[in-house]
Amino acid sequence: MIELAWLWSPFTLIGAAGQVARNAMQRGLTGPLGTVGATHIRFLFGFPFSLLFLAGVLFVTGDAWPSLSQAFWPWLVLGALMQIAGTALMLAAMTERSFVVTTAYIKTEPIQAAAFGFAFLGDHLTIVKVVAIVIATFGVIVTALRPGGSKSFADLRPTLLGLAAAAAAAAAFALSAVGFRGAILNVHGVSFVTSASFTLVCGLLLQTVLLTSYLIARDREVLRAIMRLWKPSLFAGFMGAFASQFWYLAFALTAVANVRTLALVEVLLAQGVAYYSFKQPLSLREFVGIVLIVIGVALLVAT
Template identity: 50%
Template sequence: MGFTLFWIPATILAALLQTARNLTQRSLTELIGVIGATQVRFLFGLPFALLFLVLVCVASERLPPAISLTTLSVTTWGAVTQIAATALMLAAMRERSFAVTTAYTKTEPVQVAVFGALLLGDALSLWKFIAIVVATAGVVVVSWKPGEKLSRAGMRPAVLGIGAGAFFALSAIGYRGAIQMLPEGGFVMRATTILALGLALQTTILMVYMLAANRPALVSILRNWRPSIVAGLLGAAASQFWFIGFSLTTAANVRTLGLLEVPLAQIASRRIFSEGTSRRELLGMAMIVGGVGLLLMLAI
């Protein structure tokens, strides 16, 4: 009972750490490319996740819960979709500002509702439909520039960012399901176990790919190990708190509060990258946050 609302500070910490991690990964993208920066999150995050798991086991005097084949499958689903989401997000950040790309990816909660309606048969009320329209319109407002003709190149960053949001939504559903499937352990133990398993799967998948198809990027990662370690630590810590949130409440609740990342990205964009944001882009981001917030207020 005492930990019922612990998902709130955990999610706030996750949003803060993820913003810092995204900033670090964006800088690395220019040095080692999209795939390399994506692997940094997993390869250098895995040792920290394993350390977290050891500390939790020592503190609780218990071993991690057993992993069934079903749990492994669902965790793999979460891991693979998160790889795709991260790669798409970093690709979008190369073409649009940090703050605007973050806003694109934060259409994720809306897409959770759409996936639920299409795949699970969840009811979509009039107010939920209105919320989706408002959030989607916000994405259009952010991505469209006055006088800019619609073209494939102009729409590319929006498609990449929204695609990242879709895969992040699928990933959140997968990880939440995997945590719930574990047969025993407290919420911290279950969250940390799935985090370590997910990062191990992601590191292995990308390592095999890079050894086969992109060895220069792997060499670049090792050469840039100092900033990579920072990105790995921030990524593992952010995921630890996201997963703790998933272990205590629905992914919808966690991702709604996680929208704090949008104004955080705006502040970071101005202070660190000196990226200006127009009133139109601010209006669009406000519409995204408002639409997503309305949608999930109705769902809670």
Template identity: 40%
Template structure:
């Protein structure tokens, strides 16, 4: 078994824990605060990972370059946007559905490439895109009257558009992080991933902290009051991100994203046993179609 496979599965499990805790925090603070804790409480652990690898295992620090800064900054801001949209989405739909929307980013990337860059898309890829979009549409109408009209209009609903936008942010971030990590050129995939994560998460923390100081200082007080669960989010989030960065340094981001769909299993378990939320048959079918469409996209492209 290739090393990136167990790393990705472990990262998916940890990301599910982080997302579950973020949903809990969304009930005691705003979207900005619930987004910030992922970064603000995660950067000490990211710096710790670098320190352990450098001082504990004797791994040398890589040399920074312009390409690294370019891709790292793009990824940092794209991830902030994707995370804020996903956390905001939790206010509209249940935990499983909110997470499912963010899993359409590979399909969206292919569609945007066709529309804006003139890139060629195969018939198989178009079919995969259609499968994912139908899944999103089914989820959107799962709690209402199911008809052809409702299915067609559902993809333009507020929740669908927010979820799709969240997927765009995460898709851009994944590609950018892989490019940033690879641009370091060594000493090995673990240190490259750790340094990339540390730089990105510190940048995200500073940017969001400045934003809250200027626009919403009351949110900082709410974050401080919920520091215990926020610390769990930071630890789980930083560790999961370290896993993603390592996996995407070893393997193409698209393949890592496909395997990462195993998180849906953890999500369903969280929905049923932690949040005690009901999942309808249409939501299950819709989520499976989204996952199936993403997998087909990678296999057929």
């Protein structure tokens, strides 16, 4: 494990690239499938690929079936539920704001963790951390608010909804990452690769069952729409499972904070996707805001 610990860095970079691609595909499917339907495809179509990943890992490593501690399941449930919530909130935010700006909002995830720790656990915040939070928060404001025009609630509504949804998504993803790392660390008797792969299979299975059951009970037409769009959904599911596989490998090797800090490269990747795929050029104001967010988050985690 010690010799392989450095691998968390390339694992994170690969996972970040895969996640940007998956987010772009899901965003394009939000219109025909709705937020819940677009959220579901990453789980429903990702699960079969996770099984293939696990089978390949078991074959290559020669690991036996893993043993689990009792803490595995609570951590897994926390991670799975928060990931569902975070994905849905992220897609909702993308309908109100641009792809790259939403990704930048969600990268305030470490700020959410610091705020929750201070509010609920009394965690001490140094002056440097407070400054970091102020810088990143100012970056969010600069990025979100449109200059000029009417300041009525109707005009501000998209900004406020997008900001609220993305902030909530950041909190959900922070809890999700902690939950999945906790689950991975409670898989015993196997290599870290098998621990990560097994956790991915269990998480996607739980999420698939939960969302499929919900749609059967509440909106079967969405399930039918998903089946009609199975080709793009299948690729989105593959990219989701691919990205998650590498996220989990990184979580197995290092702390969540390290992974999420390096994952800030998603902001740059998202900017490229937004420009070339969605024809969403980044204004100077948005660029300055995103730079401030990245500086603030990086300073927060580094201190």
